[in-house]
Amino acid sequence: MLKAMGLVLIFLSALPTFCQSTSAYQVGTITAVTPHQGAAGSDPFGASYDVSVKVGDTVYVVLYTPPVDVGTVKYAAGRDLLVLVGEKTLTFHDQLGTGSELPILSHMTVATQSNPTPESPQLQTPIKSLALVGLPGVKDNTEGTLTVEGGKLHFSCSKGASDIAVVVMDDVVTGDDSQRVIRGTLGTISRFGPYGSGTFLSLLRSKVDTLTIQYRDANGGLHGVVFTVPAGTAESVKKELIAQGAHTSIPIQTETSAD
Amino acid sequence: MKHLFRNATALCLFTAMLCAASLLHAQGNTPKIKASAIKVEMIQSDEIHLPAEFQVALYENLIQQLEQKGNSWRVYRDGDRDSANIVDLVDLRSTVRVFKQGSEKARDVTTVAGATSITVHCQFTDNHGKVLLERDINGKVRFFGGNLKATYDFAKKAATVAQQNFSATEQAPEKLAFQSPI
Numbered sequence: 550m551l552k553a554m555g556l557v558l559i560f561l562s563a564l565p566t567f568c569q570s571t572s573a574y575q576v577g578t579i580t581a582v583t584p585h586q587g588a589a590g591s592d593p594f595g596a597s598y599d600v601s602v603k604v605g606d607t608v609y610v611v612l613y614t615p616p617v618d619v620g621t622v623k624y625a626a627g628r629d630l631l632v633l634v635g636e637k638t639l640t641f642h643d644q645l646g647t648g649s650e651l652p653i654l655s656h657m658t659v660a661t662q663s664n665p666t667p668e669s670p671q672l673q674t675p676i677k678s679l680a681l682v683g684l685p686g687v688k689d690n691t692e693g694t695l696t697v698e699g700g701k702l703h704f705s706c707s708k709g710a711s712d713i714a715v716v717v718m719d720d721v722v723t724g725d726d727s728q729r730v731i732r733g734t735l736g737t738i739s740r741f742g743p744y745g746s747g748t749f750l751s752l753l754r755s756k757v758d759t760l761t762i763q764y765r766d767a768n769g770g771l772h773g774v775v776f777t778v779p780a781g782t783a784e785s786v787k788k789e790l791i792a793q794g795a796h797t798s799i800p801i802q803t804e805t806s807a808d
Numbered sequence: 809m810k811h812l813f814r815n816a817t818a819l820c821l822f823t824a825m826l827c828a829a830s831l832l833h834a835q836g837n838t839p840k841i842k843a844s845a846i847k848v849e850m851i852q853s854d855e856i857h858l859p860a861e862f863q864v865a866l867y868e869n870l871i872q873q874l875e876q877k878g879n880s881w882r883v884y885r886d887g888d889r890d891s892a893n894i895v896d897l898v899d900l901r902s903t904v905r906v907f908k909q910g911s912e913k914a915r916d917v918t919t920v921a922g923a924t925s926i927t928v929h930c931q932f933t934d935n936h937g938k939v940l941l942e943r944d945i946n947g948k949v950r951f952f953g954g955n956l957k958a959t960y961d962f963a964k965k966a967a968t969v970a971q972q973n974f975s976a977t978e979q980a981p982e983k984l985a986f987q988s989p990i
Contacts, residue, residue, distance in 0.1 A: 681861070681865070681956060682864070682865050682868050682869060682956070682959075683864060683865075683868035720860075722860035722861075724859055724860065724861060726861075759860075759861045761860040761861045761863075761864050763864065765887065766885075768888050768889050768890050769887045769888055769889045770884070770885035770886070770887055770888035771850055771867075771885050771886040771887045772868075772885065773863075773864030773865075773867050773868050774864070774868075775861045775864050775865055775868075775956075
């Protein structure tokens with residue numbers, strides 16, 4: 550009898566363990582911050598923001614009202630933080646250890662890196678490219694190759710490489726242009742060729758596409774990079790970047806031109 | 809007569825040198841504005857249609873040149889959280905006023921035609937929004953180089969203007985203690 554009671558008590562003490570929902574803090578990444586479009590008559594004193602936080606393969610949009618609006622939350626995209634996802638709220642602890650519960654406005658499941666959508670295969674074939682300006686760790690006008698893999702835009706050249714995470718890209722814009730076939734020091738010297746040969750060589754130009762990217766670093770600082778790629782390839786790179794989470798101010802169907 | 813002419817020429821030259829020296833001395837004595845750091849805002853072009861690559865090239869070249877011109881001040885980018893509440897921070901706002909996109913092909917073939925020119929209105933303000941300095945700076949490429957070289961020319965001139973008018977404070981940029989939770 551006593552043994553049976555003991556077994557029942559042990560079972561009852563272990564029962565809550567199975568009933569508990571597995572609630573643990575997870576790493577979330579802030580993917581976007583936009584001003585909240587509140588209803589008329591909402592609090593006029595504090596600005597609120599719709600903060601998109603990606604946890605695993607789900608993006609939660611929560612309403613955040615900073616205690617003192619100095620505008621720094623606008624540049625929080627790209628930051629990681631520990632969050633606890635509840636049924637209707639999302640909890641995080643700030644750097645001072647203070648916990649805040651934010652109401653979840655909406656959530657959606659997105660494709661993960663391990664399951665790319667069939668319509669947008671990762672751009673793993675290297676594209677010959679020229680980094681014109683702005684790429685960190687790479688000198689201006691450096692030739693190399695571009696690939697989009699693992700959620701990053703990867704530029705590789707003989708003297709090194711540089712990566713830009715796709716999720717922090719604020720804008721991706723393409724354009725078209727042309728450049729001299731014979732460039733650099735040789736191109737400058739060839740301009741002075743005799744009997745008009747320099748002028749003739751100047752007419753030899755190749756069409757190129759430009760790829761302009763604006764992105765934010767971990768501190769919210771805005772960076773810009775300009776690449777040139779072979780004509781007709783910029784749109785495919787842009788499509789791939791957008792498929793993996795980059796933003797753009799110009800839809801893919803619209804073309805910009807510059808000559 | 810010969811001596812009179814020679815003496816008159818020498819006197820004119822001496823007077824011109826004296827005027828130039830006094831002008832240079834006056835310029836050198838203009839007090840510089842103290843600045844512990846410069847924050848560069850993204851280039852604006854509300855009135856002019858500016859291709860995206862020019863906008864980014866202007867911004868990045870400007871930051872590069874300001875960092876190179878040195879004066880040991882810290883250069884912050886648009887939106888950098890570390891620049892919040894820094895004492896003696898100078899904000900640089902640039903707006904494109906004139907943009908004439910030339911043609912590298914025309915420059916190569918004709919030499920005299922096809923120049924690319926950009927005029928940018930640069931406004932330096934302090935933490936309270938008070939305008940410290942305003943200039944219209946022009947960048948152009950006439951003979952050698954692609955169209956984007958005009959942005960490099962502008963950046964060099966803008967950095968020179970900043971160097972001539974602002975001096976870095978001796979100590980590192982100070983910040984107020986407040987820090988936002990996110």
